[in-house]
Structure formats: structure tokens, C-alpha cells
Amino acid sequence: MRHTFLGLAFGLAVLAGCTQGENEKALPILGPREPQVKLVNGQEQVDTLYHSIPDFAFLNQDSALVTPKTVEGKIYVADFFFTSCPSICxxxxxxxxxxxxxYKDNPRVALLSHSIDPTHDTVAVLRDYAQRLNVKSSTWHFLTGDKDTILNLAQKHYLTSAMEDKTVPxxxxxxxxxxxxxxxRHLRGHYDGTDAASVDKLLKDMDKLLAEKKGQ
Incomplete structure (x- = not known):
């Protein structure tokens, strides 16, 4: 699998946000950031506009519409997959x-798995897939929608690679x-979902992020 795009995109993200040490309390905010000049009491002040995930609307395995309202007040983990994937899925x-x-019983956590093959991965297919995994949509949402919208969301906003390529299995x-x-809706971490050690780090960072918000 080619990782050129991912390496370039995420390299820029890490340079923008990874100056903090791993052992510091706060997780970095990943992705590009832009200075924003605004007037406060007649004085110009420079604020930072952080990269964030834009609005979205997809159907989950129970035909429920999933939007930012669904994850309001929650942290969440997103990934991109397809049910007929013969390799890493x-x-x-x-x-x-x-x-x-x-985290299935934690109301402050959600999981969003976006299908990049929505033509095949209909609501019915995703419902069967979720049932075989024995998961509940109240926590883990398997999402389907417009293919181009999902691929664009992956690459431009989640800063990960996802594309149609008829030459690969x-x-x-x-x-x-x-x-x-x-x-x-700020990106706070990027992990290899095929590697147990990387997911161990994700679990620790989720606990850290939950504690960070609770302590504010």
C-alpha cells in the first residue's frame, strides 16, 4: 500500500502541532493552523484558527442520521474502511x-467508521456487519453516504489517505x-489501527483527553 500522500499530509500536521512532549498533560492539536487578526477594544489581536472537522451528515447502520449533533459533548475515534476489504480492515x-x-458504556465517547465503498456498503450491509461484531449504534456508528464526500473528508480534513484504485485488491x-x-472537532491524535501497540497509545490518550476536559 502506498503511503506517500499520508506521509506528506500528516507530516505537515505533526509539524504544526507536535512540539509538546509525549509526557505533557495536554495532547497537541494536529493539522494546519492559521493566524486570525481581530479587533478587541480597538486593538488588533492575533488569534489562532485551528484545523477542525467540518459539518457532516451520514446514515448509520440503523438508518439514523449521524451529524456533529450526534457527537456533541463527546470525543470520538474515526476511521475509514469497507466491509469487503481483503487486506487491513x-x-x-x-x-x-x-x-x-x-468505552461502550461511556456516554462521552463515540466511534465513527466511514465506509469508502458506500455503493456496496448500504445501510443493510452495515447493519449486518455491526451485528456480526455485536456492537451497538449508540456508541459505534458505521456510516454510509456519498462516496466523493467521504473520500474528500478523509483526505482533506482527517488528513489520512483514502481513494478509489481499481488496480488494488x-x-x-x-x-x-x-x-x-x-x-x-479538533484532531488530537493519529494512530495505526493495525498495530496493537499504537492502539494502546490511543487508549491512553483517550483517557488523557477525557481527564483534560473533565478538569477544565
Missing amino acids: PKMKSQMLRVYEK GGFEHSGAFLLVDEN
Whole structure:
């Protein structure tokens, strides 16, 4: 699998946000950031506009519309997959099940798995997939919608690779990234969803992010 796009896109994100040490309390905010000049009491002040996930609207496995309102007040983990994936998706889902099992009863956590093959992955297909994993849509949402919208969201906003490629098995190429998003829709972490050690780090960072918000 090619990782050129992912490396370039995420490299810029990390340079923007990863100056803090791993052991510091706050997780960095990843992605590009822009200075924003505003007037306060007649004086110009420079504020920082952080990269954030834009509005979205997709159907989940129970035909419910999932929007930012669904994850309001929550942190969430996003990934991109497809149910007929012959390569990394089974590993990703076995690792995401670890996340689900730890947080399935926590009302402040959600999981959003976006299908990059929505033509095949209808609501009915995703419902069957979720049932086989024995998960509840109140915590873990398997999402379907417009293909171009989903691919654009992955690459331009979640800063991960996901694209149609008829030359690879399954017809789609994507990274195994798990993306940690905070209550303000800022990216706070990027993890290899096929690697248990990386997901261990995700679990620790989720606890850190939950504690960070609770302590504010």
C-alpha cells in the first residue's frame, strides 16, 4: 500500500502541532493552523484558527442520521474502511473492538467508521456487519453516504489517505489510521489501527483527553 500522500499530509500536521512532549498533560492539536487578526477594544489581536472537522451528515447502520449533533459533548475515534476489504480492515476492526469494549458504556465517547465503498456498503450491509461484531449504534456508528464526500473528508480534513484504485485488491486504497477527535472537532491524535501497540497509545490518550476536559 502506498503511503506517500499520508506521509506528506500528516507530516505537515505533526509539524504544526507536535512540539509538546509525549509526557505533557495536554495532547497537541494536529493539522494546519492559521493566524486570525481581530479587533478587541480597538486593538488588533492575533488569534489562532485551528484545523477542525467540518459539518457532516451520514446514515448509520440503523438508518439514523449521524451529524456533529450526534457527537456533541463527546470525543470520538474515526476511521475509514469497507466491509469487503481483503487486506487491513479485519485487523483494524479487531483493534477498534478493543476501543469499543473499553468505552461502550461511556456516554462521552463515540466511534465513527466511514465506509469508502458506500455503493456496496448500504445501510443493510452495515447493519449486518455491526451485528456480526455485536456492537451497538449508540456508541459505534458505521456510516454510509456519498462516496466523493467521504473520500474528500478523509483526505482533506482527517488528513489520512483514502481513494478509489481499481488496480488494488478490493478497488480501494486507504490507510489503517485511527483519528482521535475532541469535543471541538479538533484532531488530537493519529494512530495505526493495525498495530496493537499504537492502539494502546490511543487508549491512553483517550483517557488523557477525557481527564483534560473533565478538569477544565
